[in-house]
Amino acid sequence: MNAANPKAWTWQDGNSVELLINGEDYFSEVFDAIGAARKEVLLETFIIFEDRVGEGLQRVLIDAARRGVRVVVTVDDYGTSDLSSAFVSQMIEAGVQIQLFDPRPKFMGMRTNLFRRLHRKVVVIDAEWAFIGGINYSVDHLCDAGITAKQDYAVKVRGPVVADIYRSTANMLGPVVKKTWSPLKAVIQHVGSASILLAERDNREHTSDIEEQYLRAIRTATQRITIANAYFFPSYRFLRALRSAARRGVKVTLILQGQPDMPFVRMCSRLTYTWLLREGVAIHEYKQRALHGKVALIDQVWSTVGSSNLDPLSLALNLEANLFIRDQRLNQQLHEHLQELATLHSTQVNLKGLAKGQWWRAPMIFLSFHFLRHFPAIAGLFPVHGLRLKPVRAPDVLPEAAALKQTLPDQENSV
Known part of the structure; x- marks a missing residue:
């Protein structure tokens, strides 16, 4: 453990790491990894848009769930606020579990949950492979997106550090998901020469x-x-x-x-x-x-x-995840x-x-x-909310209007 912060992650040796530049690299690697998943996919992101990238993600997640892979998707309610009921229900009916981070009703059509966002972009496959970076699931991260195109990065890693990343994503699972969830045994073997440290930012233990x-x-x-x-x-x-x-x-x-x-x-x-x-x-x-x-x-x-900018939101308010390599x-x-x-x-x-x-x-x-x-x-003068994660249910089971208002009790760990 870190002497300055005993709950911080430590450097892990023996990892492989691959740099992924823009959506052209990232989406193909992530979608292929989800397509090859055998047991579990845990995915966290700030944004999923209902465009060709979001639809591609939806397809591979549905395919994975239908072949018996446990799939849990955690999205930020501010960043991912406009997915259609049909888009969401297709995933849920296939067995994909979806969580909203800090769900809030809109006020006069405006989103009110401006600060302390889930800004992490993490994927863990079978507790063996992991991806971390700044890339959301939208066409904007492709170079051919025109004036909205963005320049961005992520890494694909394998090795002992994946066990730390897996535990971090497990900490983001809400109580409803955990009722039927049992953790996998992470694959810990030396597969490369990179030494890697996972670093998080939250509002209690890793500020x-x-x-x-x-x-x-x-x-x-x-x-x-x-x-x-x-x-x-x-x-x-x-x-x-x-x-x-x-x-x-x-x-x-x-x-x-x-x-x-x-x-x-x-x-x-x-x-x-x-x-x-x-x-x-x-x-x-x-x-x-x-x-x-x-x-x-x-x-x-x-x-x-990683996902952390060098500004007040990322360094002092949002939930972030970076790899130091x-x-x-x-x-x-x-x-x-x-x-x-x-x-x-x-x-x-x-x-x-x-x-x-x-x-x-x-x-x-x-x-x-x-x-x-x-x-x-x-902003810190306002109360720090707990880890509010709401499971999303199919519209025919729980009407969408009611779903927007339902919030699970706070978990023990605040973020």
Whole structure:
């Protein structure tokens, strides 16, 4: 166990790891793995859209359930709020168990469950294979999606770390599912050379585990730090760690959104630009498509891939899952890929360009920066809800209107 946090996961040796870039890699690998599942599929995600990707996922899940595989799907009620009754009932009637995280009724057509979202993207197959990353189940994660296309990443892993990931997904099962669920014995065997650590973020036991892993690696970096992150607005201590690394001669490169899916996010990131650029940090804004990735590499061995952005929502409110990986081959592969993004598909930001209009923007930048940095503390004044997971039933068994209002009692672990 971790000495700083005895409930944190520990590094596991002997794993294989494969980098998956965008939906073209990810969906085929996940769908094939579900198609080959023999006993169980546990899947968590923020978003499933009812498009050709969501329909493809639905088909492989139904096929798995019909051949006797236990299938449990956990989705966030905010991110996955508009699936049709027909889409859901087809899965349930085939035997797929579906849970909603933090279900809330809408108010005047608006979703009210804005914060503390289930933002994890995890799949575990037969307690033997696992996938973790930032990719949701939607066409937006395919390169041919046009103006809505996103750049994103995940990894496929096998080995001892899968036992940790499996236990983590088991902790996300609600009491109704657990009544008929018995855990599999995880397949623990050394199948590669990668050392991997699972890090989670929740609102009780793992409030800062992901950020702490980043900080440890940044503080010990000696050569290079490259971070590609969709929503970059980290804590004061994170920014200071990057500054200190740059001052001691580490090459620090940030690849951030230049074609954002949410323009406000780019504005927030730019609040940090001047301060970082003055310390020698290189900042590239990626222009080819919206950047949705959450990846980083440090020196020649360390990498991370997962669901956590570097912003107040991910670092202080949402449920997240990242893998931290020590593997030279993966680090080099990711380094070459991110170099290509920075040099061929990005625009480098400089102080001269940022200086235009700085005199009137300075007060707004100061006030916005400090408000957003303290936003998690403000949100924290509201009660932290328990792990509310509602099982979804077929509309002919439980009317949809009633299903939206039904919430299971809180479990012991709050998130």
